[in-house]
Amino acid sequence: MVPFxxxxxxxxxxxxxxxxxxxxxxxxxxxxxxxHMVQRxxxxxxxxxxxxxxxxxxxxxxxxxxxxxxxxxxxxxxGGIVDDTIITRIKPDSFYVVxxxxxxxxxxxxxxxxxxxxxxxxxxxxxxxxxGQRPGWGLVxxxxxxxxxxxxxxxxxxxxxxxxxxGQSFSxxxxxxxxxxxxxxxxxxxxxxxxxxxEISIHPADTVPVTEALLASGGPDKVKLAGxxxxxxxxxxxxxxxxxxxxxxxxxxxxxxLSWIIPPSRRKPEAGFYGAxxxxxxxxxxxxxxxxxxxxxxxxxxxGAPAREGAEIVDANDKTVSLGSVTSGCPSPTLGxxxxxxxxxxxxxxxxxxxxxxxxxxxxxxxxxxxxxxxSKYWKPT
Amino acid sequence: MASIARCIRSARPSGLAALAQSxxxxxxxxxxFSVTATNAIRKYTKEHEWIDVAADKKTGVIGISDxxxxxxxxxxxxxxxxxxxKFAAGDAIGAVESVKSAADINAPISCTIxxxxxxLEEKPNAINQVPxxxxxxxxxxxxxxxxxxxxxDLDNLMTPEAYDEFTxxxxxxxx
Numbered sequence: 001m002v003p004f005x006x007x008x009x010x011x012x013x014x015x016x017x018x019x020x021x022x023x024x025x026x027x028x029x030x031x032x033x034x035x036h037m038v039q040r041x042x043x044x045x046x047x048x049x050x051x052x053x054x055x056x057x058x059x060x061x062x063x064x065x066x067x068x069x070x071x072x073x074x075x076x077x078x079g080g081i082v083d084d085t086i087i088t089r090i091k092p093d094s095f096y097v098v099x100x101x102x103x104x105x106x107x108x109x110x111x112x113x114x115x116x117x118x119x120x121x122x123x124x125x126x127x128x129x130x131x132g133q134r135p136g137w138g139l140v141x142x143x144x145x146x147x148x149x150x151x152x153x154x155x156x157x158x159x160x161x162x163x164x165x166x167g168q169s170f171s172x173x174x175x176x177x178x179x180x181x182x183x184x185x186x187x188x189x190x191x192x193x194x195x196x197x198x199e200i201s202i203h204p205a206d207t208v209p210v211t212e213a214l215l216a217s218g219g220p221d222k223v224k225l226a227g228x229x230x231x232x233x234x235x236x237x238x239x240x241x242x243x244x245x246x247x248x249x250x251x252x253x254x255x256x257x258l259s260w261i262i263p264p265s266r267r268k269p270e271a272g273f274y275g276a277x278x279x280x281x282x283x284x285x286x287x288x289x290x291x292x293x294x295x296x297x298x299x300x301x302x303x304g305a306p307a308r309e310g311a312e313i314v315d316a317n318d319k320t321v322s323l324g325s326v327t328s329g330c331p332s333p334t335l336g337x338x339x340x341x342x343x344x345x346x347x348x349x350x351x352x353x354x355x356x357x358x359x360x361x362x363x364x365x366x367x368x369x370x371x372x373x374x375x376s377k378y379w380k381p382t
Numbered sequence: 383m384a385s386i387a388r389c390i391r392s393a394r395p396s397g398l399a400a401l402a403q404s405x406x407x408x409x410x411x412x413x414x415f416s417v418t419a420t421n422a423i424r425k426y427t428k429e430h431e432w433i434d435v436a437a438d439k440k441t442g443v444i445g446i447s448d449x450x451x452x453x454x455x456x457x458x459x460x461x462x463x464x465x466x467x468k469f470a471a472g473d474a475i476g477a478v479e480s481v482k483s484a485a486d487i488n489a490p491i492s493c494t495i496x497x498x499x500x501x502l503e504e505k506p507n508a509i510n511q512v513p514x515x516x517x518x519x520x521x522x523x524x525x526x527x528x529x530x531x532x533x534x535d536l537d538n539l540m541t542p543e544a545y546d547e548f549t550x551x552x553x554x555x556x557x
Contacts, residue, residue: 012482017480018480018481018482330482333481
């Protein structure tokens with residue numbers, strides 16, 4: 001057990017090592033208790049406009065029960081990321097927003113301030129927004145190719161998961177052992193492993209029964225509990241960022257290779273979100289009149305020793321020339337290679353570029369690689 | 383997910399001791415006395431290395447304990463010490479890496495590296511299978527020559543019995 005975001009959380013469960021649990025997830029499926037994450041709601045006539053101010057996303061373009069990866073941006077206009085988040089539109093003026101546990105206090109302060117500011121603005125009388133959290137609610141991620149088969153038996157007759165695609169959500173009540181139906185849960189197809197899967201938001205009283213029902217549904221050969229260790233190596237293979245490591249208050253979405261979360265309609269200085277001017281300029285390379293960026297998040301394949309957080313990236317021919325540093329890294333159980341992500345000087349960011357990484361002072365050959373390292377297997381319409 | 387990742391991907395300079403934070407169910411391990419030379423002295427460090435010093439007190443073998451190997455999980459890479467290099471007690475001489483974390487291997491006593499276990503380059507998981515085995519195919523890390531200082535340093539280390547007690551206490555502190 002390790003302390004994490006104010007919770008005691010397991011790195012691994014008895015019975016499987018981290019790499020065994022990792023492989024089991026990619027072959028079958030695993031349940032991750034991610035109840036430590038912060039589940040928030042924003043509701044009100046101004047909810048869309050409010051989210052359009054604090055994030056580069058366009059919640060107005062989301063259909064009901066659809067979600068998007070996004071980030072909260074600092075109000076100082078620097079383009080720096082407060083936290084990364086998943087935003088789901090539940091109803092036209094109602095959004096479900098999941099943020100990181102490790103950022104709980106910072107996010108609470110930021111969101112309270114921003115919301116107070118928003119609601120106090122004179123022209124926002126008809127655009128008031130309220131926020132809520134559901135402390136104690138469970139959040140369980142069922143991840144892996146077997147996830148659908150494990151979840152399906154808990155659904156009421158007539159519900160079909162085949163028509164719920166990656167990034168879509170629905171509310172329902174699950175069949176639990178011993179009683180007819182549990183309290184309403186919100187099920188979102190997606191997750192943080194690159195696999196098909198579901199994240200289930202559950203009433204506190206039902207979190208344990210739902211988890212037990214999922215375990216019983218698959219049986220020990222098809223579904224197991226997995227801890228933070230496997231979650232970390234799985235998300236790394238999937239090329240996904242971990243706030244506090246791969247993202248911080250100083251990184252912008254463009255530097256973080258997250259430009260794809262900004263829809264085309266919002267890629268302009270007058271888009272109105274915090275940092276829009278800086279971000280719009282960064283989106284255009286220097287050669288084309290923009291500011292570009294000086295560093296970019298890239299993937300790396302490292303020879304020999306695994307490179308981990310803090311390892312320096314240097315020039316392949318001159319190890320005294322620093323090019324950046326690794327922000328996450330581990331041996332990839334799926335690939336049998338050392339994978340890492342980090343920030344590298346602009347110009348060295350193209351896939352195939354040879355560099356070196358210093359691990360325990362010694363240079364190890366490395367090459368810039370495309371992410372995800374392991375192809376994603378989301379359930380998408382064909 | 384800041385602090386966990388710091389724990390599970392403990393960056394340098396962390397010793398094997400940092401691994402004691404992870405959730406390892408502890409078992410009592412039968413030590414492989416058969417592979418230890420007669421009259422050899424076996425000692426353990428708080429950082430979970432072991433050393434066998436031969437009866438003539440001139441040579442030794444170093445490895446990591448079964449307890450540490452279990453805490454680390456599947457070892458995928460071993461950074462072997464540099465041949466011929468002299469180290470003082472506590473110096474980092476190499477490292478073991480698993481998916482979960484990286485841990486330095488520290489010199490239990492002052493010594494000079496005379497052999498390294500090249501088997502570990504091909505089969506790093508010998509560390510998981512037989513971490514306290516100093517025979518061919520075993521999970522030992524290196525062989526060393528030992529001088530006067532090294533023999534003195536042995537006094538600061540734990541006997542197998544004391545180490546068993548030490549790891550039992552460490553396990554309890556988790557709960």
